[in-house]
Amino acid sequence: MSTIALRSVTKRFPNGFEAIKDVSAEIASGSFTVILGPSGAGKSTLLRLINGLESLTTGSVRIAGTPQVKGNLRETRRRVGMVFQRFNLVERLSVVTNVLTGRLGHRSWFGSLFFLFRREDMDIAQETLERVGLTGKAWSRADKLSGGEQQRVGIARALAQRPEVILADEPVASLDPVTSEEIMGLLREICDRDGITVVVNLHQVELARHYADRIIGLNAGRLVFDGTPAQLTDQVLETIYERKGMIDDQRLELALAYA
Amino acid sequence: MTKGWNWRWPTRSGLPPLAAVAAVAGVLLMLWLTAPLVEIDLHRILGSAGKMAAFAGDLMVKPDWKYLPQLFWKMVETMEMSFVATSIALVVSLPLGLLAARNATPHVLVYRVIRDLLGLLRAMPELVWALVFVSAVGLGPLAGVMALAIVTVGFMSKFFAESIEVVDPKQVEGIAAHGAGWIQVRLFGMLPQVLPDFVGTVMYVLDHNLRAATILGFVGAGGIGFDLIMSVRLFQYDRLLLIAGSIYLVVTALDHLSNRWRSRIIHGAAA
Amino acid sequence: MKRRLVPGTPLAPRPRSLFPVWLAAVLALLWLIVHHLGISFETLGYGVTDMGEYFSRYGRPDFGDLPSYLRLMAVTLATAFWGTVFALVVAFLLAPLAARNLSPHPLVFRATRELLNVMRALPDLLLALFFVAAIGLGPMPGALAVGVPTAGFLAKFFAESLERVDAGIYEGLASTGANFPQVVMYAGWPSILREALGFTLYILDRNVRMASVLGLVGAGGIGAALHVTLSLFDYGRSAALILVMLVTILLVDYASAWLRRRLA
Numbered sequence: 001m002s003t004i005a006l007r008s009v010t011k012r013f014p015n016g017f018e019a020i021k022d023v024s025a026e027i028a029s030g031s032f033t034v035i036l037g038p039s040g041a042g043k044s045t046l047l048r049l050i051n052g053l054e055s056l057t058t059g060s061v062r063i064a065g066t067p068q069v070k071g072n073l074r075e076t077r078r079r080v081g082m083v084f085q086r087f088n089l090v091e092r093l094s095v096v097t098n099v100l101t102g103r104l105g106h107r108s109w110f111g112s113l114f115f116l117f118r119r120e121d122m123d124i125a126q127e128t129l130e131r132v133g134l135t136g137k138a139w140s141r142a143d144k145l146s147g148g149e150q151q152r153v154g155i156a157r158a159l160a161q162r163p164e165v166i167l168a169d170e171p172v173a174s175l176d177p178v179t180s181e182e183i184m185g186l187l188r189e190i191c192d193r194d195g196i197t198v199v200v201n202l203h204q205v206e207l208a209r210h211y212a213d214r215i216i217g218l219n220a221g222r223l224v225f226d227g228t229p230a231q232l233t234d235q236v237l238e239t240i241y242e243r244k245g246m247i248d249d250q251r252l253e254l255a256l257a258y259a
Numbered sequence: 260m261t262k263g264w265n266w267r268w269p270t271r272s273g274l275p276p277l278a279a280v281a282a283v284a285g286v287l288l289m290l291w292l293t294a295p296l297v298e299i300d301l302h303r304i305l306g307s308a309g310k311m312a313a314f315a316g317d318l319m320v321k322p323d324w325k326y327l328p329q330l331f332w333k334m335v336e337t338m339e340m341s342f343v344a345t346s347i348a349l350v351v352s353l354p355l356g357l358l359a360a361r362n363a364t365p366h367v368l369v370y371r372v373i374r375d376l377l378g379l380l381r382a383m384p385e386l387v388w389a390l391v392f393v394s395a396v397g398l399g400p401l402a403g404v405m406a407l408a409i410v411t412v413g414f415m416s417k418f419f420a421e422s423i424e425v426v427d428p429k430q431v432e433g434i435a436a437h438g439a440g441w442i443q444v445r446l447f448g449m450l451p452q453v454l455p456d457f458v459g460t461v462m463y464v465l466d467h468n469l470r471a472a473t474i475l476g477f478v479g480a481g482g483i484g485f486d487l488i489m490s491v492r493l494f495q496y497d498r499l500l501l502i503a504g505s506i507y508l509v510v511t512a513l514d515h516l517s518n519r520w521r522s523r524i525i526h527g528a529a530a
Numbered sequence: 531m532k533r534r535l536v537p538g539t540p541l542a543p544r545p546r547s548l549f550p551v552w553l554a555a556v557l558a559l560l561w562l563i564v565h566h567l568g569i570s571f572e573t574l575g576y577g578v579t580d581m582g583e584y585f586s587r588y589g590r591p592d593f594g595d596l597p598s599y600l601r602l603m604a605v606t607l608a609t610a611f612w613g614t615v616f617a618l619v620v621a622f623l624l625a626p627l628a629a630r631n632l633s634p635h636p637l638v639f640r641a642t643r644e645l646l647n648v649m650r651a652l653p654d655l656l657l658a659l660f661f662v663a664a665i666g667l668g669p670m671p672g673a674l675a676v677g678v679p680t681a682g683f684l685a686k687f688f689a690e691s692l693e694r695v696d697a698g699i700y701e702g703l704a705s706t707g708a709n710f711p712q713v714v715m716y717a718g719w720p721s722i723l724r725e726a727l728g729f730t731l732y733i734l735d736r737n738v739r740m741a742s743v744l745g746l747v748g749a750g751g752i753g754a755a756l757h758v759t760l761s762l763f764d765y766g767r768s769a770a771l772i773l774v775m776l777v778t779i780l781l782v783d784y785a786s787a788w789l790r791r792r793l794a
Contacts, residue, residue, distance in 0.1 A: 298668045300670070382780055387772070390756055394584075474653055
């Protein structure tokens with residue numbers, strides 16, 4: 001049961017900027033949710049509030065009923081895996097080691113500082129690498145891989161945590177359209193097979209329509225839409241992206257590229 | 260993929276990477292082999308903590324305030340030594356640096372010879388040069404200034420040469436294409452590009468030379484060093500703290516000043 | 531109709547540059563200082579000719595005591611090595627605390643940086659003096675005297691390198707639930723390993739020079755021997771000692787530069 005419950009979440013930065021204004025939503029366990037919105041709408045911030053990379057100003061975030069507090073940050077992050085736009089792998093380390101870092105939340109003993117892992121961790125790493133199809137490149141240095149491959153390593157790292165939730169912050173923004181479809185497909189498959197709750201930030205509306213169970217629209221820190229892809233009409237899109245007179249889908253895509 | 264053990268390293272064989280093991284083992288071996296040379300004695304180390312505490316206690320005496328004027332002038336002398344040595348070295352290093360730069364030198368042989376010569380100048384620590392010069396010109400700040408100047412020339416010339424070697428060749432070509440003479444090309448084409456780094460180097464050198472100048476007096480080459488070593492030998496701890504404190508203060512103050520100046524001048528010059 | 535290229539007034543007057551003022555001030559200062567120091571350029575002029583004669587006295591090095599010189603040089607090298615290793619261990623522990631984007635608390639960051647500044651400000655020889663006075667004679671206080679400021683330099687360099695690592699890489703690791711030592715160990719050190727090693731080799735090189743003069747304060751090594759031979763005006767032996775030092779330092783220079791090239 002890994003619902004994510006956001007109640008009246010507000011985030012104000014020290015310089016006064018209010019990135020998230022009173023957002024409430026309930027993300028069902030095992031669902032695939034996409035967050036849409038223009039640049040600067042707060043999509044990244046919202047995601048990072050869920051795993052504690054940003055701290056809440058007011059409101060609460062509960063994962064599977066457990067509220068997130070300063071004390072249990074490590075425990076929260078163990079249960080929530082994250083995939084990043086720029087992959088955020090340690091470039092000089094091998095693919096295997098990068099995946100193994102997903103296990104660090106579970107291992108706090110001294111040996112982990114000497115790069116020592118248990119056999120079960122190695123098995124988990126192998127399994128996730130098979131899952132994302134990268135066993136052939138297991139021992140390569142992470143920065144020698146292509147963009148799509150690096151992102152798959154990022155996903156493997158998240159999977160290695162055996163998470164209940166996977167957050168993905170613009171996971172395909174740096175990838176070409178074909179690879180983007182592969183990555184989104186992989187994420188969707190993980191959601192279906194393992195029952196992991198997946199929340200993805202995207203700016204490609206078509207991908208959202210194609211893969212999401214549910215779409216959340218964010219604009220200037222406020223929740224402006226919460227529904228199914230079917231309910232995502234052009235009028236709704238206008239509200240999300242605040243553009244008048246855009247009806248044609250394709251033109252919208254272009255406009256969104258500049259949003 | 261998994262072998263018999265319960266714990267593994269993230270490598271194909273499960274053992275730690277060879278380079279890391281070799282490096283660590285090598286260092287440990289060297290330490291063990293050279294321990295007798297350095298007279299590492301565990302008893303002494305443990306005992307020394309007590310001795311150091313006792314010594315620190317001895318230092319806590321009332322400072323000899325009457326010593327302050329002499330201290331002040333000695334510190335001034337130290338700073339002056341650093342300043343003069345750096346200035347002399349600056350004047351010598353500019354042409355030498357040009358000759359030691361592959362793209363500015365008149366002939367490859369000149370470049371080779373000068374580079375090697377500079378390496379020799381740099382190789383000896385300032386204090387050794389100071390010993391030699393004290394023997395040559397007698398006690399006093401002159402020996403110290405000469406020692407500092409020589410080593411500084413070695414360092415500054417090499418640095419200038421390296422800066423000159425990375426100038427933008429297009430800018431130099433532009434000057435040369437207008438029929439500029441040999442010196443003019445270097446003066447107007449290369450030197451202006453090197454200026455910001457040049458200033459940074461001079462600041463760093465001034466700072467370094469001040470620290471070096473504080474100890475040249477150990478061998479009688481001028482500066483506060485002589486007073487310093489004497490205060491220890493004669494157990495004049497009331498002076499020792501004052502001297503050490505003032506050295507620390509002056510060095511730190513100059514550090515801050517030079518950092519601030521460096522950014523001001525570099526950004527001003529680049530404008 | 532004649533057209534003027536530059537219509538109207540001639541070029542505006544060149545803005546006043548303060549540079550000549552600065553130059554004059556510096557030169558005046560120099561003149562004052564030289565006077566104060568009592569350096570007479572006349573005696574310097576006479577001195578230059580004397581110099582030639584003086585340096586020729588070093589022309590016949592006397593290697594009679596070579597084995598003892600070599601041993602002293604070995605002690606110097608060992609002192610530099612121990613001091614550097616000690617500094618490396620200390621820097622390894624302190625550097626993450628002195629990195630703004632890694633340090634667990636801004637106060638810890640500030641305090642560590644200040645500590646490192648203090649460690650760097652003290653000249654090695656001054657520290658050697660203290661340690662010898664406190665612990666006694668021998669190379670061990672010398673190794674400590676080399677180690678403490680070196681730790682300051684190394685830690686500051688490491689900290690600045692750690693700060694330059696992309697923040698995203700640290701975040702990627704933190705998002706898995708890794709704690710502070712784990713983030714430092716997996717994201718920090720591997721990312722800066724090359725530069726860290728290069729700088730350490732450079733410092734080791736520099737420390738050999740430092741260590742060779744520690745003998746002057748009783749902290750072991752070859753410096754004391756040179757002082758003795760020079761005060762006895764034994765130029766033959768002094769020349770031999772200087773040559774031994776020179777050759778060793780040059781060798782270490784080459785080795786260090788070669789290793790650093792292989793790392794790059």
